Amino acid sequence: MMLSAPKTASAHGFAGSRFFPATLSTDDPFVADEFSLPTVSRIVTPDGGGTRDTEVSSDIALRITPKWDIEFGETFIMLNPSQGKAVNGFGNLSIGSKYEFFENDEHEAVVSLGLGVDVGGTGSKEAGADTFSTWTPGLFFGKGLGDLPQKWSLLRPLAVTGLIGVAIPSSARTDGSPNPAVLQWGFAVEYSLIYLQEQVRDVGLRAPFDRLIPLVEFSFSDPLNRGQSGLTTGTINPGIIWSGKYFQVGAEAVIPINSRTGNDVGFIAQLHFYLDDLFPHSLGRPLFGGTR
């Protein structure tokens, strides 16, 4: 299974006094109005004896209500095998929706349910887009450590977001190859210098350094059936996000956990716009139910 950019839009958000940025490699629990363009990733996969897989994707999320959004994503894929001809093409259209059903401000905690679908046949088969659809229900969570006691105050800027879901293909086999259901899970551990400066200790950071959020993301895929069990792939992605008023930029190294995932360190980078801040009275507010 190849590394791919996020299938649906990542979200930034608040839980109590905690600001969470949109993470790059693992989706987070927040429902928001936002737009990523572009997300650029590159990794060398083992396919065909080594294939440089470069992907440029865009995602948009718009709130229907303050707690419910709909998300669309598209990816342009460039595959450059070490032997053979390079192929380019669009991946399948991804559509998703997320509902934030739990929020605890005091404990900076959020939990959401989501459903994503990779719409089969809408992308280029030559570029690896599946001819079948894949449905992925998932549970998303976020937790800040701002409720730690004062003696642990320097750990309070830490937060974790993550997800667990199962990608269920609509077809068991394609051209003789099995399409297993895949457990997809991952999490991001982030240390917010924004939180440190605002709520713990003014250590003298000034712009642009007071808006940085170093993080490490962990992203894994575990096939569950059809003879593919145990063939885990995944990456560990250390990086940094800078969050401004209207947008954030982030970049991470992409380190494969095994040779099934990739043969070299890749990267992912993203420019991500906060539509709720850019257009608070139009595109950046829910269709129904107020502003929040």
Place this chain on the structure above:
Amino acid sequence: MSPVRRILFICLLVLIPVAQACAHAFLERSDPAVGGKVHSAPAEVRIWFTEAIEPAFSSIQVFDTAGKQLDKKDTHVDSTNRSLLHVSLPPLPGPGSYKVVWRVVSVDTHVTKGNFTFQVVP
């Protein structure tokens, strides 16, 4: 110009000029400083935010370690700087830790909140 740079340029060209100049208000700095120590009790707490503040829905509260509210409940926006919020304090009981709790609404109605402590030391 590479395709990626062209995309970035187009994004900025299209989105930024039509954006309205407002966003979530984050704490920029405060006096006393976040997590700071002061030798004399301050007469007020001042917080500078990254955005202009809507005074009617914004507040700063100051509590002692027992949870008793100490401020004079007179939070107000600075007359010359709409991103600066003040609250007055009576003479504080003495050395100790004090908790500042703030909640602000920026002029585009986004709500943000937070808290921090400062210490008065001998």
